[in-house]
Amino acid sequence: MNDSGASKSGCFSLPFIMFGVVGLVAALYSAYWVWMSGEIRKGAVDWVEAQRNWGSTVEYSDLSVSGYPFRFVLQADDPVMQNVLPQTRWEGETLQLIAQSWNLNHILIRIPGENDVRLPDRQEVTFYPGDKTIGSLVFKDGRLKRLGLEAPELNGEFGTGEAFELAGLSLGLAPMPDTATDLKLALSLDELSLPSAVDGAEWLGDQLDHLVVWIEVENFYPLVEGELTETEWKVDRNQIHLRRGELEMGPLKAASQASVTLDRDNNPDGTVGVHLLEPETLKSALEAEGVMTRDIETVINTLKAINSNGAFATVKVKDRKFSLPIIGTIGEY
Template sequence: MAEPSTSRKKSRFWLYLPFTLLLLGIGAWTAYWFVAKGQLDKGIDQWISEQRANGTVIEYSSKSLGGFPYRFELVVDDPVYQAAGQGRWEGEKLRLVMQPWNWQHVIAYSPGRNLVTEPGGLRQTVTLDTSSATSVSWTRDGIRRIGVQMGSATALINGESYETAGFSLNLAPRSGAEDDLMIALQWDRLTINAAPQGAEFLGDTLGPSRLIGEVRGFFPAWIRAGGDPERFHRALVQQEGGVEIAQALLDWGPLDLGMKGDIAYTNGRANGSFGIRIEDTTELRAVLEESGQLGQQENAMLTMLETSSADGGFLSFTIQDDEVRMGLVPVGTLPGPGY
């Protein structure tokens, strides 16, 4: 009778072992989460104190850190942030989400009204839906990727109104060439304040559009420009960077345009090539004619574009020392960097 008893004890051991290991794993994970939460709470409070000591304004009505067991989620109500001498940002609610196993990736949500007051007093407003988010990931060497997604958003910028749906922007350094910035931008719909003056036939709404490209030497040029977008072009020329457009598609009213190109800056001059194409020109011709803007030159250009665009082709241009040519014919000069 002893042998059956020993057999039953062994079988029960193997039966209970997985549940025991599961309970131990849950206990270990719970302990890790709460210890890590304590460290995060401490680090957040310390960072706020240091920023305030340096003259930064940080205000909020409440903040809490939760998210157990699958994430860390910092929720801040009525956040205000203003670095010394910089613009002021005010939001309704800020959520920062991070996975417990990846401390180098944060997703930020700021639904509702976001108000930015520039140092001069000018106010810019962006209102976001709950699905809109900004994602930032990094490594020890720096930023790895920045992504902005907007389900729907409205904005009032410099007195002009904008509305977008299905907007996304992804930025990342190129692997192996960390000075270069890769860009992927697209939207399903973008409504601007008004149609461009002189091109009212385009309307104020852009349909599905996309841009995929790269700015070579972006980060050194951005540092050289001091983070000022108005000085960036000049800094990029001085840095001898370049711009590559792998794919650009623009759907704007009757205009359905495509573009690709590669421009490099050497000795302060632009050199390279680009191509443009256009889809069916029937509607575009009609609105140009109706608005009285379909002259002989415009009609000839549309015909040339239409012919070159057949079978996925492009009308090609070359750039040599800032001069733009179509074949051997000069057609214009690129704007300088604003020295």
């Protein structure tokens, strides 16, 4: 009988022990969250002071940390950031930096509401990100390794009051999977509506319907992390590769590829592959606008002939000049 009573006593005590352990873990985790939230806020305040000491303007009306239990959400209300060089200014309604409590190296960024930006050329832009717009930063060993931005919808207006809208914006910068020292930049845009056509290229219209840019930069991370100087990077003839370029805007529908190096004056040296998808449509648009010239027509016809079998026409870029086989120089800058 005594053994049976002891067994029942043990069975009854087990749930209490388990609840006790869970309670202890929860208490320890809560203490960690409170401590870490304080460290995050202190780190933000220290960063603000450091920027101010460098001459930048950083202001906010309130700074708080929330998100318990699984996230840390650092929120600044009415944030203002202004740099001296270059002279840029951003003012928003809210800035949120979000991280999971178990991975502080991956930070999500949200800036909902109205955002006012002043660019170095003094031009002002106001934009309103959609609810699903979000940025992403990934750090490794204290250094930024990945940057991303997803903006399914975004609209705004320039300081002149002219409005613009974009849809399907995606931007990503990350190390190449097979070569961690190289950078891969991927940019895509489904649609961009401008307030008016681009000056000097009115024939393009005011609607961009498709844009894709995939770029690889050799030894980018050693360069930005100080392991290579800019001169060393150029002397080693590290290349910038445009792996995929696609553009659809008005009558211009084109694809491109490129591989170039940069000289000491940042002038490119290399080749650019060009493929016009609808050359006759492009010629008609240029003729309708009265900007077609004999030289432009010759270039388009040459590209059309080379592109006819699906090949890219190779344009040589050197000494600030563009040249095509047979034709020779087709442009300078």
